[in-house]
Amino acid sequence: MTEQVDDVLVVGGGDVGLLTALAVRKLNPGVTVTVVDDFETPVPQVGKSTFMEIQKILHGTLDIPQRRFIEEVKPVWKGSVYFRDWCDCPPFHYPFDPQQKYPSDDTPKAVDHYYYYYDELYRSSDHLTTGERIVEEGVTPWYYGQGGELETYDYVAYHLDSERFNGLLRDVCEGRGVGLVDERVTEVETTGARIDAVYGEETVYEADLYVDATGFSRVLRSEQDVDFREFAFPLDSAYNARVERDLADVVPATVVESGEHGWFWQIDTYDERDVGYVYASEYVDDDAALAEFYDFLESVAPADADPGAADAEQFSFDSGYYERAWVENCLAIGNAEGFVEPLQSTALTANASNAVDFANLLASHARVADGSLRDAYNTAVERMWESISDFVAVHYRYADGDTPFWDAVSSMEVSERVERIAERFDTYGFDWNVETADAADLAELRVFPPPDFYELMRGLGVTSAFYEETDVSVDERVRQAEDEKYDRIREQVEQYYLSYEELYRGVLDA
Secondary structure, eight states, X not given: OOOBOOEEEEEOOSHHHHHHHHHHHHHOTTSEEEEEEOTTSOOOOOOEEOOTXXXXXXXXXXXXXXXXXHHHHOOEEEOEEEEEEBTTBOOEEEESOGGGGSOOTTOTTHHHHHHHIIIIITTOTTSOOHHHHHHHHTOOSEEEOTTSOEEEOOSOEEEEOHHHHHHHHHHHHHHTTOEEEEOOEEEEEEETTEEEEEEESSOEEOOSEEEEOOGGGOTTGGGSOOOEEEOSOOOOEEEEXXXXXXXXXXXXXXXXXXXXXXXXXXXXXXXXXXXXXXXXXXXXXXXXXXXXXXXXXXXXXXXXXXGGGSOOEEEEOOOEEESOSEETTEEEOGGGTEEOOSTTOOHHHHHHHHXXXXXXXXXXXXXXXXXXXXXXXXXXHHHHHHHHHXXXXXXXXXXXXXXXXXXXXXXXXXXXXXXXXHHHHHHHXXXXXXXXXXXXXXXXXXXXXXXXHHHHHHHTTOOOHHHHHSOOOOOHHHHHHHHHHHHHHHHHHHHHBOOHHHIIIIITTO
């Protein structure tokens, strides 16, 4: 059926639902957008970690002023994912600015630069990118430029306080004419896979297009018969708690460590240290997992915190996605559409990107929601999920744990794309400019392209036959140039980048 979309009903007022509403409203100004949810329900307090694209979406596409965002949400800037202890692997960063590590195009003796990084610098604490150095110094990406103006280093992401972030999104929605209706949905009326109406406690809602942003409740999606593609990851449960932390003690990275039956996260927000344990219930019961979680919480809690007083919340999830995100007149987004266990903190940013893609497709297609538009969107979403799944799988494939859980995940079958990427790294090393016959297939990796895989793989200790078998003697001039480059980065961050106290209790207050 072909129809023009004049009004959109978003069911679910969490972050993804509100971001979707804002994207549709911004890019399709003539469309009436309404969000219905029980807004009296407290916002879940899990700390939100993102990746770099979130800045472009929030402050570019959605035009949320950065100054207002900082003042109201009070983010912590994330310089990297820091693998503090991954199955006894030495610590390493996965940053957002790996381009600083590699030679640019047309660099003389490029192989010397690549080899020096591969052989000596890849885990060196003295040779850090700007993002990695921001983490090590515990500072913000803000500094005063030569003209005295406040400037920022852009290759970072955000850690967000859920309540503050959701509150800002609600305010922005109301200011831009998005209707927010505080009402619990009680029933969904359908004809086949088509949504006819959504019933609240007092009101019946009808729209040209419905968006299911109800998270794992999947209020609308559960009414449609859509195949679910389940990923092989056995992790299906998590514990989460928060402890207070001084602003001076912020760690501006998403910190991860392996556990006996899964892995731990540490996400510092403005007020708190958010800690979690993602585990596989197939290999450990909940009580034992909870005990392991509290042991970890005690080890990372600030000295003046009381981790024993922190109430742990438990969550369950399934990893996978519905093979068609947009069916008939209903689009599922966020956890209502799918979820990949959160090792790379992809959920919020990836789904915000999906929301923008959806809004752009509507705008460029005269808001005509036909089969071709749905197919285009569904293909893009499928590529996103598969790209994330492939990247997460690499973390486990090269892990070296010694429990039944780690034995299982390190031997999981990976996709053909992951196999090809591993082969290319083995054959060519870091030089991703090499053309190969199957390069077009790797374009399917929508979120994480091959260089991201190479960076992570080397951090995990993966070797490349090209570098191991090629006789490379690094030119001393190359070595000196690289060392000087990293010294300049260190000096700039140490001398000029503002601490969190300087920014929030000095610059912004002034």
